[in-house]
Amino acid sequence: MKALLGVLLGLLTAIGGFVDIGDLVVEAEVGSRFGLSLAWVVIVGMIGVGIFVQMSGRVAAVSKRATFEIIRERLGPRLGAANLSGSFLINLLTLTAEVGGVALSLQLASSITPLLWIPVAGFAIWLVLWRVKFSILENVTPLFGLALVGFGIAVFLLSPNWGELFQSAFQPSVPKSEHPATYWYFAVSLFGSAMTPYQVTFYSSSAREEKWGLKNISKSRLNVIVGYPIGALFSLSIAACAMIVLLPNGIEVSSLTQTVLPVAEAGGKLLLAVVILGMVATTFGAALESTLSTGYTVAQFFGWSWGKFRKPKDAARFHLTMIICLIIGIGVLMMGIDPVQVTEAAVVFSAVALPLTYLPILIVANDPSYMGKHVNGKVLNGFAMVYLVLVLAAAIAGIPLMIITGAGA
């Protein structure tokens, strides 16, 4: 019974933890401009992140090393440091976006300016990281994040023209009002928001935090195979809501308040309150994970003592790194920079930086000296190679598309 509950908990957290500020912003933006014609990217990204995190979890469980310990070992200090810089900066950008997301979500519930919520959110994140056990912080926020099912409920309550929705999803095309470059820019953004590097760092490090062994691999695989597709449906329902309510009204999403308009339209105050709770939980959870990831990347690379399983005094530099990163993120937001714009930049640069973590993990997952008999199988390697091409294509195209389209404008 306890094992079954454990599996269920893992599944629910995989679903609830799938969506973050990147999805909340980009999915709504895409839905309001392209309908569901970019739904295929969400599916491609979902499969990609599933393969990637499952591979990193397996590597951590078998080799007993987390991602950046491996990167340092395999790439050496020079190339590894360049890798660390790229990944660390993306993590920092994501952390900033997520803290901003918490503040914006709280503003929806209180109408108090985000500038007042940002330090509060930052302090709460630090307090949780300092005091709360890993198993609790890892599970509680994704469970509340399940409240985002409200977007899915809203889709049904809005009684859409299902034929139109399915046609938009299965016969994707670029709307006449949009340039093809903008379509591909948002495709890269969605891909980046699905395959965020911090998720992989967090996943592999949490495998070490929880001292995963071989028996955990199958459980992890189940979470990914069942949980992620449901999480992707949550994500798609945000775009569907935007397509049903915002697109016909000529509303292009540029803020989080517009993301929740369809929910209020469909389910009134109650559903809106549920979704706002989900938004606060999911952005707070992602802020915790991305903050931890900044600490993990640096501490693992430099060989410092790290992990929530240690007391803060025994992993002082790990905790100090996280505190400094949080202060930087809060500082950036307090300058008045729009968190939505930070998010839009974060998802594109995530796609650009993706090969930095993807490639070393793929190499190690095929290295018998690390993995023994648990190296990638042929089928998985086939998928992984296809995704390597996709990841590289997105990384190369991301910045040029950002420049050409004026960041999707």
Next chain:
Amino acid sequence: VDERRDVELTRPRARLGLRGVFVAIVSCVLALALTGCVPAEGGPPKQLQRAIEQASSSEMTVRLSLQQLQDGKTLPTTASTTVEQMLTQVQSAQKDAEGVSIDTSKQSRARDKVVDTIAATARALLAVQHYLDNAGSGEGAFDTVMHRLAANRAELKSLHASLRPTR
């Protein structure tokens, strides 16, 4: 596996690739800077149209949110946040329109007209904000602000149609 790990972990730490780090940081800064250099496809009329679309989208958002508030579908805090954020968006659209470089006197007149209309949209949103701050006071106040927003939207729409993007 363990032997290999021990060897790797006890290996003397080599000098970090500072040049690589520098190149990575410069590349990121350059990429961020370049995103500001957007080619102006369609010329000034297209840029003005874009500003109108932004203002129009914000205005429509406020109308929808206000209607939801009237129907008891949204939280007052959410409606208030929506108006505040949309006002910022409209002000940003106004700045964008003011910053459009024009080539001819005809375009100059068009730009002035667009800036004036977007400024009127901002004033309409301020009126909505005032209405929300004094919610419940005054009969017909809701209809007045909604009519003002609708009239403003019609003006934005006709102005958008009157602009012809250049190739």
